[in-house]
Amino acid sequence: MTRTTVRVAAGQGFWGDWLEAPVRQVEGGPIDYLMMDYLAEVTMSIMQKQKSRDPNAGYARDFVPLIERILPALVSKRIRVTSNAGGVNPRGCAEAVLAVARKLGFAGKLNVGLVSGDDILPRLDDLIARGHELRDMDSGRPLSDIRDKVLSANAYLGMAPIVTALEQGADIVVTGRVTDTGLTLGPLFHEFGWRTNDWDKVAAGTVAGHIIECGAQSSGGNLLRDWRKVKGLANPGFPIVEASPDGTFVVTKHPHTGGVVNVPSVTEQLVYEMGDPRSYITPDGVADFTTIQLKQAGKDRVQVSGIKGGPKTPMLKVSIAYFYGYKAVGTLVYSWPEAYDKAKAADRILRQRLKDLGLSYEQILTEFVGADATHGRLAGPASPDAPEVQLRIGVRAPEKAPVDRFTREIAPLVLTGPPSVTGFAGGRPQVEEVVAYWPALIDRREIEPGVKVEILKA
Amino acid sequence: MARKSSTKRKPGTTSVQLRWLAHARSGDKGDTANVGLIALEPEYFPILVKQVTAASVQRHFKGMVRSVDRYVLPNLNALNFLLHGALDGGGTISLKTDAQGKVYSTAMLRMTIPVPADIARKVVRSRE
Numbered sequence: 001m002t003r004t005t006v007r008v009a010a011g012q013g014f015w016g017d018w019l020e021a022p023v024r025q026v027e028g029g030p031i032d033y034l035m036m037d038y039l040a041e042v043t044m045s046i047m048q049k050q051k052s053r054d055p056n057a058g059y060a061r062d063f064v065p066l067i068e069r070i071l072p073a074l075v076s077k078r079i080r081v082t083s084n085a086g087g088v089n090p091r092g093c094a095e096a097v098l099a100v101a102r103k104l105g106f107a108g109k110l111n112v113g114l115v116s117g118d119d120i121l122p123r124l125d126d127l128i129a130r131g132h133e134l135r136d137m138d139s140g141r142p143l144s145d146i147r148d149k150v151l152s153a154n155a156y157l158g159m160a161p162i163v164t165a166l167e168q169g170a171d172i173v174v175t176g177r178v179t180d181t182g183l184t185l186g187p188l189f190h191e192f193g194w195r196t197n198d199w200d201k202v203a204a205g206t207v208a209g210h211i212i213e214c215g216a217q218s219s220g221g222n223l224l225r226d227w228r229k230v231k232g233l234a235n236p237g238f239p240i241v242e243a244s245p246d247g248t249f250v251v252t253k254h255p256h257t258g259g260v261v262n263v264p265s266v267t268e269q270l271v272y273e274m275g276d277p278r279s280y281i282t283p284d285g286v287a288d289f290t291t292i293q294l295k296q297a298g299k300d301r302v303q304v305s306g307i308k309g310g311p312k313t314p315m316l317k318v319s320i321a322y323f324y325g326y327k328a329v330g331t332l333v334y335s336w337p338e339a340y341d342k343a344k345a346a347d348r349i350l351r352q353r354l355k356d357l358g359l360s361y362e363q364i365l366t367e368f369v370g371a372d373a374t375h376g377r378l379a380g381p382a383s384p385d386a387p388e389v390q391l392r393i394g395v396r397a398p399e400k401a402p403v404d405r406f407t408r409e410i411a412p413l414v415l416t417g418p419p420s421v422t423g424f425a426g427g428r429p430q431v432e433e434v435v436a437y438w439p440a441l442i443d444r445r446e447i448e449p450g451v452k453v454e455i456l457k458a
Numbered sequence: 459m460a461r462k463s464s465t466k467r468k469p470g471t472t473s474v475q476l477r478w479l480a481h482a483r484s485g486d487k488g489d490t491a492n493v494g495l496i497a498l499e500p501e502y503f504p505i506l507v508k509q510v511t512a513a514s515v516q517r518h519f520k521g522m523v524r525s526v527d528r529y530v531l532p533n534l535n536a537l538n539f540l541l542h543g544a545l546d547g548g549g550t551i552s553l554k555t556d557a558q559g560k561v562y563s564t565a566m567l568r569m570t571i572p573v574p575a576d577i578a579r580k581v582v583r584s585r586e
Contacts, residue, residue, distance in 0.1 A: 041488075045550055138488045224563065225481035225498070264481065264496070267534050271494020273485035274538050277529050290531050306533075324551060365546065365553040373555045375565045376522050394553030437549045439488065 003032075006191045008184050008208070009240040012036040012083075013215025015043050015060045021215060021238045022066055026073045028254035031240060032191070034074070035183040036083040037213045038063065044177065045321035045435035047087035048152040058089035064096045067172065071104055074171070081172040082162055082183040088152050090116055090176040094456055097172060101458035110458040113170025115161040117451035118154045118177040120318065120442075127446065134318060134440040143440065149322040151435060155447045156317045158283030159205075160196070162186025164453045177319055181209030181282050184241065192245045202285035203309025204247035207292055210280070211251055211269055211304070212239040218251065218269035219300075220259025225268070232258020237300070248305040250297060261300040279310075283317075283444070286310040316447055320438035325362065326403040328431050329394040330410035331369075333423030340371050340382035342418040343391040349417050350393060353409055359402040367392045390423065396434065403431050472578035473570045478585060480506060482563035489548035490540050491523075491559030493566045497535040498584075501577065506537055509571035515539055518569045539566070 009031040011022030015038040025034055038060040051058030063085035067074075074081065086093040094114040101110045120127065124147070128134070134143035134153075143150070154177035163186050165173045173186070185205040188194070194201040211218050216236040223230055237257025243249040253261055270289060274280070277289035286309055293306035334342040347366045354364070367373035369390035371382035382389065395406045407429045414421050476482075476495070479502045484493040495510060497503040512528040519526070524543030531538060545559055546552040556562065573581070 041549060138490075222483070224483065225496075267496050267536060268481065268483040268494070270534060271492075271496065271531075271536055271538055272483050273487060274492050274494055274529075275487065275540065277531050277538055290533055292533055294534070327553060329553065363546075363553060367555055369555065374561045375568065378518075378522075378565050378568050392555065396551070396553055434550055436551050437488065 003191055004245065006033070006188060006243045007031045007240055008033045008035055008187055008212070008243065010035055010037070010212035010215050010238045012038060013213065013217060014038065014040055015062070017215050018236070019062065019066065023070055024235070024254065024257065025238055025240070026070045026077065026079060028257060031079055033187040034079055034081045035187070035212070036063065036081065036085060037180040037183060038083065038085045039087065039177065039180070041319065041437050044088060044152055044154060044319055045437060047089070048321050049433065049435055051088050052151065056092055059087040059093035060085040063093060064100055067097050068100045068104065071101060071106065075106060075109065080166065080170070080187070082186055083173065084175045084178045084180070084183060086115075086174045086176045088119070088154065088176065090114055090174050094174040097174060098456055098458050107458050110172070111170050112456045112458070113165030113168065113173040114454045114456055115157065115165060115173065115175035115178060115451070117161075117447070118157050120155055120447070121150070121153045124150060124153055127442070132442060132446070134320070134442065137439045137441065143320065143438065146322050146438070149324070150320060151323060152321040154319050155442060156283055156319065157447075157451060158182045159185035159189055161451050161453045163190045165455070166190040168453065168455050170455055179282050180213035181206045182284065184209030184212065185284055188243050196284070197311070199285050199309040199311055200307060201247045203287035204249065204307040205243075206280065206282050206285065206287040206309070207270075207289070207304065207307050208241045208243060208249050211266055212241055214269060214272065215239070216259055217272065218266055219253050219261050220265055223260070223265050223268060225264040230260050234258060247307065248303065251302045251304060252300055261302055263294045263296055263302055266294055266302045266304070281313060283312065285312045314444060315441040316444045318440045318442050320440060321435050322438055324434040324436035325396060325398040326400045326431055327394060327396040327434050328403050328407050328429045329392060330407065330429040331390055331392045331423065332410065332413060332421050333388050333390045334418065335388045335420040335422065336385065338384055339386050339389040339420070340368060340384070342420060343368055343389045345418045346391055346413050346421070347393060350409060350413060354406065357405065359405055361395045361397045361402060363396045365394045400431060407431060470575055471572040472575055474573045474578055474581055475567070476510070476569045476571065477567040478581045479573070480567065482566055484559050484561065484563035486545055486548055486559040489545050490542045491544040491562040493539045493541065493563050495537045495539065495566060500535055503532070503535040505571070505573055505577065510537060510569070512539070514571070515566070515569070518566070519544070
């Protein structure tokens with residue numbers, strides 16, 4: 001029997017989001033699904049870096065202790081979980097979840113759905129040899145230009161494997177690079193039995209997923225409009241979608257939580273990271289954001305309807321991470337009077353020293369925090385009365401040596417440069433490896449036959 | 459606030475900063491920042507459509523972005539701008555504080571546009 005309402009609650013908007021959110025979503029009122037999105041574009045690169053140091057790592061480690069905290073409630077309330085916490089190691093993540101389930105006495109009582117097949121790193125050479133150029137969607141360069149530097153390559157999967165895992169009885173679905181929206185679409189298509197070529201339903205579920213995939217960013221967090229009027233953010237209510245079989249849904253949050261769900265809060269999230277609003281492309285279909293109708297339908301309830309969509313495209317997006325080089329960022333704080341001029345003088349001196357040492361960089365970028373760091377020249381001239389200005393200078397180079405030497409040139413400015421300087425207690429800046437992002441497209445027929453769903457029992 | 463944000467311009471219009479007409483959110487895709495600009499009142503939306511064009515936004519961000527695309531969402535009283543080349547390489551490559559364009563939205567709200575005087579009076583009242 002299909003339900004008349006399915007409630008999908010957002011538990012995490014990114015890897016590093018508020019740890020209490022999933023707990024409060026599970027305990028604060030009725031929900032059917034908890035979706036937890038961990039993967040931003042750069043996240044896969046970070047996870048890849050961790051996996052290269054430790055083969056057991058490479059997934060959102062926070063996910064496992066979180067599941068440990070909420071598992072008893074998930075089981076007793078029959079709440080199912082969809083998450084892309086698996087990152088570049090979904091099997092490792094699924095096995096860690098199973099270990100926790102057994103430890104808590106749920107052996108034999110919990111199914112973990114493991115979705116794999118997004119990882120195409122082992123197939124790259126074969127794909128390139130067969131004519132798949134995997135050109136960078138931004139620069140147009142073919143992947144062969146940087147092939148030897150590639151660290152990870154994952155196709156974005158859609159909802160299909162999640163629907164399969166739920167049909168086969170998974171209580172917790174762990175995936176790698178499944179789209180943020182797929183984590184919401186999967187439960188809706190499973191529960192309502194929608195046809196996957198019902199493009200308006202795909203679009204509606206996609207919009208629902210987009211609204212909640214960044215957590216509290218649609219329920220009062222980071223809300224610019226009337227921000228002073230947003231109350232209770234010490235206990236923000238994360239968003240919940242209450243979906244109906246006709247494809248309409250309400251965005252809301254649990255009672256007795258802070259934040260706000262109103263037309264402005266949902267609208268700000270809708271336009272977040274938007275491209276062409278008429279074609280929001282996912283592996284499952286194309287949503288037209290110019291058809292979305294929003295209506296306030298009670299306190300902290302926004303009704304969403306009217307959404308139209310179109311067929312899925314023949315291509316899937318591929319997220320490729322590759323080694324780019326090294327970078328470091330150093331900071332010093334200069335105080336009144338004439339803080340900005342002092343910071344500027346320090347910048348000139350530092351650049352001269354780097355030049356005199358014969359060091360070369362792909363880029364040196366200076367910002368003056370408190371004067372121009374976020375708005376550039378639009379901020380206008382710096383005030384000579386600013387109480388302090390932070391000099392923030394970053395360098396990037398293909399080689400490590402010049403970046404390393406740069407990190408040793410910050411502290412000396414304290415005794416050899418302009419006066420009234422402080423804020424260097426953090427010590428020498430760290431040299432960071434830059435793992436960069438290379439978005440590409442691939443024919444979905446190369447990927448979909450290899451997507452695998454396994455049900456692992458605790 | 460020391461500086462007045464509304465000053466007289468051509469007859470019948472007043473120059474108003476976007477912060478009093480719209481709210482906004484921004485994000486990133488690679489080296490492109492997007493800014494979604496949402497009218498604070500439905501009656502402001504046609505003014506935004508007319509005055510906040512790809513060309514005027516490109517002028518506003520001169521030297522900071524390579525090119526600008528604009529999309530219109532009448533259903534949300536919103537405009538979406540793509541600011542290409544805005545993020546110094548973007549993602550993990552960028553050395554900027556705002557490498558992911560999170561506050562490009564507020565930089566956009568610094569822009570001033572001419573607004574009919576009666577609307578401008580309403581804007582002033584809404585600020586009081």
